[in-house]
Amino acid sequence: MTDVSITGLTKRFGPVTAVRDAGFTASPGVTGFLGPNGAGKTTVLRILLGLVRPTAGEALIDGVRYADLRHPRRVVGALLEATGFHPGRTARDHLTIAARLAALPVARVGQVLDDVGLAADAHRRVGGYSLGMRQRLGLAAALLGDPQVLILDEPANGLDPAGMAWLRGLLRDLADQGRTVIVSSHVLAEVAQTVDRVVVLHAGTVRFAGTLDELAGPGTGGLETAFLRLTSEPRLEGSRP
């Protein structure tokens, strides 16, 4: 069982405080990571992945920082932005190179292409892929190391309705396998159908962390109402210059 724990996390970019004393824990299951544009979600996820250094606080995976994991790609898979694929390379080549670079078995490539429904298009150049297909390729790359933890920043971006339904099933399967999945999204109706737990960030501060039922279960106004209530307050003083 692999937990993600964020404690006292603060990140300042010059005069902008992107994340302010944020804390939450994500355990096996799907945790929806919600917040308005600019709330600080991507910054938290990038800190978790060792891509951004926090000003204060910690982001730990299984008790250690990403940088201190012995085999990070076997523990954590990430989808941040589905860009950066070489347009002239096929999906299979892209994943094969990624596997080699991360010292992962190349035999995983066929498996993850199947998992994300790209097997039939694996020989095509990524430059000709639609946005949804690039998202699937990004997910395939995240799954390469068969990781216990998945960090997915807006994976539903660009997916059509069938793709959204497929993603929902994939996230459920990953959770049922005991993995810890953190997924950011702005599509609340989708989130309401997919996640077990919710973290709501606003102006860099955690406004709610708990189960979906606690926030938006029967007898409440639903997820959108709760989200708007939690994120309607003005930014805290000092979060901007």
Ligand SMILES: Nc1ncnc2c1ncn2[C@@H]1O[C@H](COP(=O)(O)OP(=O)(O)OP(=O)(O)O)[C@@H](O)[C@H]1O
């Ligand atoms: N490298 C950076 N330099 C300066 N400011 C940054 C940097 N990265 C993020 N920020 C600022 O930090 C704040 C939080 O941004 P972040 O991208 O984490 O939000 P987000 O919740 O992911 O937003 P969105 O939903 O729009 O993707 C914003 O004010 C943003 O402009």
